[in-house]
Amino acid sequence: ILNVEQSPQSLHVQEGDSTNFTCSFPSSNFYALHWYRWETAKSPEALFVMTLNGDEKKKGRISATLNTKEGYSYLYIKGSQPEDSATYLCAFNNNNDMRFGAGTRLTVKP
Amino acid sequence: NAGVTQTPKFRILKIGQSMTLQCAQDMNHNYMYWYRQDPGMGLKLIYYSVGAGITDKGEVPNGYNVSRSTTEDFPLRLELAAPSQTSVYFCASKFNTGELFFGEGSRLTVL
Numbered sequence: 001i002l003n004v005e006q007s008p009q010s011l012h013v014q015e016g017d018s019t020n021f022t023c024s025f026p027s028s029n030f031y032a033l034h035w036y037r038w039e040t041a042k043s044p045e046a047l048f049v050m051t052l053n054g055d056e057k058k059k060g061r062i063s064a065t066l067n068t069k070e071g072y073s074y075l076y077i078k079g080s081q082p083e084d085s086a087t088y089l090c091a092f093n094n095n096n097d098m099r100f101g102a103g104t105r106l107t108v109k110p
Numbered sequence: 111n112a113g114v115t116q117t118p119k120f121r122i123l124k125i126g127q128s129m130t131l132q133c134a135q136d137m138n139h140n141y142m143y144w145y146r147q148d149p150g151m152g153l154k155l156i157y158y159s160v161g162a163g164i165t166d167k168g169e170v171p172n173g174y175n176v177s178r179s180t181t182e183d184f185p186l187r188l189e190l191a192a193p194s195q196t197s198v199y200f201c202a203s204k205f206n207t208g209e210l211f212f213g214e215g216s217r218l219t220v221l
Binding site for chain 2: 045099
């Protein structure tokens with residue numbers, strides 16, 4: 001069973017706040033950990049694909065870290081903007097299978 | 111490149127009817143996946159394929175079938191549609207450890 005858990009389920013922040021989400025996944029048979037951004041009425045779009053323990057990735061104000069030994073990844077958003085409002089999904093890839101967590105729904109208020 | 115193309119975008123079915131959701135990708139990706147979007151549950155994996163001729167079950171395969179006769183195409187068949195299959199379906203593909211590319215989704219309602 002591949003349980004991928006994300007927390008919190010939802011988050012409301014003010015513009016300018018920094019925030020972070022957690023993704024936990026099985027620590028065995030690890031192949032890759034993905035983060036996606038999913039806006040309402042659109043398809044998910046990739047943010048990061050991380051494959052190595054200790055990986056840190058950054059794209060603008062968004063960054064992510066990976067700990068494969070303990071089975072968790074953090075996604076950070078610095079200085080949140082209203083356009084960051086979306087659902088953020090992580091997905092655990094165990095070579096073939098690829099399963100998603102339920103997501104963290106972020107709302108950034110102006 | 112068209113990316114991942116799903117058809118139809120919308121469909122209403124009666125209970126007991128069957129249909130096929132089409133998915134095609136033109137990126138020569140080896141991995142293809144079908145997910146359904148359930149409210150508050152994110153994306154649930156229905157079936158996946160690691161290459162032509164190879165398919166495997168995901169988390170919620172009951173009531174569905176797939177085939178992968180070519181690298182490009184990965185159709186999802188619903189047999190004997192039930193109201194519980196009302197959902198938005200997403201097809202996605204990737205190459206090895208790369209990112210997933212998603213289709214635009216197919217909204218299916220079973221009445």
